[in-house]
Amino acid sequence: MNSPMIHCQQLTHVYSGKVALSNVSFELDAGEPVGLVGPNGAGKTTLLSILSGFLRPTSGTVRLFGQPPGATQLIGKVSALPQVARLDPGFTIIEQLVFYARLQGFTTPQAALEAGRVLEEVSLTEATHEKPPVLSHGMAKRVAIAQALIGKPALILLDEPTAGLDPVNVRTVRAIIAERSPATTFIISSHDLAELDRLCKHILLLENGILQPETIDLNEEKSAIRYMTLQMETCPAREVIAEFQALEGVLQVTNPQKNEFIVAYDPERQPHMDLQLMQCITSQHWQYRQLSHGKTLEEKLFFKD
Amino acid sequence: MHPGFLNHLLLISQFELKRTFATRSGLLSIVTFAVVWGVILLYPLRFSADLLVQEKGLMQGFSFLDVIGFGSIQQWPIPEFGLFWHFALLIFPLLSITLAADQxxxxxxxxxxxxxxxxxxxxxxxxxxxAGVMVIQALLISATALSTLALVLYRDAALFSSALPDLLVVTTNLILAVLPFSAMMAALSATVKSARQATVWAILIWTFLAAIIGGFAYYLPTLAFLKLLVPGYQLSALAALSGWQTLQLAYVPLVQSLLLLALGRWIMARQTL
Known part of the structure; x- marks a missing residue:
């Protein structure tokens, strides 16, 4: 019988009297990226630190591929981008990446090639022979991402991978994750919900150290009610709501933010709601910015019906 | 197939050697050490050795060396090694506390x-x-012992064959002497936040442990065996010995090191990274 990729049972962690994680239990199988979200102090970094073997839980059990975190059987199989970690300032980037690759079992020539490859993947070949103190925050972050990509890990734990990166590099990181999935499973902790919305099929929501009972499935195809999110240019909100409400199959129209509308509809009564909405917008001579299927992750997580 | 324990031990200790011998800050420390050792070697050690050689007859029964605890120097056939032995027993444990502080x-x-x-x-x-820190110290100890041998040969090249056993004795003994100090620093380094804290704690713990156990042993002589817990406990007894006799006390640093490494490993396994 195949054990799940991650198995957490009654995981609790207490930091000097403060409960950071409380009885967290879940199982995850290999596959598409999984998002880990929650407000500041919710326990995301604590959970990822326990999974990475950096922190021992106060109680409960954790298994990755059937092994406890930090087990030598996981070398090369599990990789991590810690939220706060800097490379050794005394050695060049390439020296350290080669050392890490050697620890993963690469020979010296293979390790040099692998270190060069991961640096190229994060567009940092120019920093190969630099020492960490001369790197900007964004560059240091990309080097930290590069070390997580060494070899072919089956599971990569990323804690805030895009925090502090410019848009071009955010796109690079997104492309790396998309390219390596689902051969590599990514667990991504982030506050950038739009980013997670793009990358992840499943979301784990932590609040005050407690894992919310159900993981959020971002796939709405099987649900009886579907949603469309519409971002308009400046428009008369009341009229928009009234016009949309009158359309065939529309169940509810909400206006959570200025110029943003969420249309709930019955797909059986109107399978082509997107076309119907476009026609309505055109006939009213309104301008729109974006029309997308489903609710935004922010709406799903924090503004449930 | 992932690398085994010994392979990683080798890789990690090699990286430490690289830190000491191939980085700017490491080389600066080595150069500083070399300069300080050079001064010790060329002045106090050489002059004292010359004095001992020239005044060998006069030194018989001379109690001043006994008074300062250097009496056994007279038993060393080659005085340079006797002096090196006494200097090194003071210098290397102290060096170990700073060199091994940031493991x-x-x-x-x-x-x-x-x-x-x-x-x-x-x-x-x-x-x-x-292991890396121990190899670095072993290299430094060997280098200083070899420099002492060079000094001996400069005085009298015919002494080579009789100096060689002394060279091996002091090198082996000094490596054993720094072993528990390095193990203590490994345990402290796994606990504290900086090398400076590790050094301060090492001095405090070592001083208080020696004083407290010494106090206990004074009033309750049955507790004297607790002195075995103090790293360097055997050093004063070692200074009174010469030649291969010095290995009689080798079990003390070995047992201390095993205990301290077990403690350090236990701390490391529980420490938040």
């Missing part, structure tokens, strides 16, 4: 240890760093 602490504070542990293990890092 894991600054890397843990910086988060660098996370990058390493995720592709190794805490045990491998702990013992790999300790």
């Amino acid at each position: 894991t602490c600054s890397d843990r504070e910086r988060g660098t240890l996370r990058f390493i542990v995720v592709r190794s293990s805490r045990d491998r890092v702990f013992f790999g760093r300790f």
Whole structure:
């Protein structure tokens, strides 16, 4: 019988009297990226630190591929981008990446090639022979991402991978994750919900150290009610709501933010709601910015019906 | 197939050697050490040795060396090694406290240890760093012993064959002498946040432990065996011995090191990285 990729049972962690994680239990199988979200102090970094073997839980059990975190059987199989970690300032980037690759079992020539490859993947070949103190925050972050990509890990734990990166590099990181999935499973902790919305099929929501009972499935195809999110240019909100409400199959129209509308509809009564909405917008001579299927992750997580 | 324990031990200790001998800060420390040792070798050690050689007859029964605890120097056939032995027993344990202070602490504070542990293990890092520090000290001890041999040969090249056993004796004994100090620093480094803290704690613990156990042993002589817990406990007794006799006390640093390494490993396994 195949054990799940991650198995957490009654995981609790207490930091000097403060409960950071409380009885967290879940199982995850290999596959598409999984998002880990929650407000500041919710326990995301604590959970990822326990999974990475950096922190021992106060109680409960954790298994990755059937092994406890930090087990030598996981070398090369599990990789991590810690939220706060800097490379050794005394050695060049390439020296350290080669050392890490050697620890993963690469020979010296293979390790040099692998270190060069991961640096190229994060567009940092120019920093190969630099020492960490001369790197900007964004560059240091990309080097930290590069070390997580060494070899072919089956599971990569990323804690805030895009925090502090410019848009071009955010796109690079997104492309790396998309390219390596689902051969590599990514667990991504982030506050950038739009980013997670793009990358992840499943979301784990932590609040005050407690894992919310159900993981959020971002796939709405099987649900009886579907949603469309519409971002308009400046428009008369009341009229928009009234016009949309009158359309065939529309169940509810909400206006959570200025110029943003969420249309709930019955797909059986109107399978082509997107076309119907476009026609309505055109006939009213309104301008729109974006029309997308489903609710935004922010709406799903924090503004449930 | 992932690398085994010994492979990682080798890789991690090699990286420590590189830190000492191939980085700017490491080389600066080595050059400083070389200069200080050069001064000790060329002035106090050489002059004292010359004095001992020239005044050998007068020194018979001379009690001043006994008074300062250097009496056994007269028993060493080659006085340079006798003097080196006494100087080194003072210098290397102190050097060990500073040199071995940063085995894991600054890397843990910086988060660098996370990058390493995720592709190794805490045990491998702990013992790999300790092995690295020991190899560095062994190299420094060997270099200083060889420089002393050079001094002996400069005085009288015919002494080579009789100097060689002394060279091996002092080198072996000094490596054994620094072993528990390095193990103590490994355990402290796994606990505290910086090398400076590790050094301060080492001095405090060592002083208080020696004073408290010494006090207990004075009033309750049955507790004198507790002195075995103090790193360097055997050094004063060692200074009174010469030649291969010095290995009689080798069990003391070995037992101390095993206990301290077990304690350090236990701390390292539970430490948040």
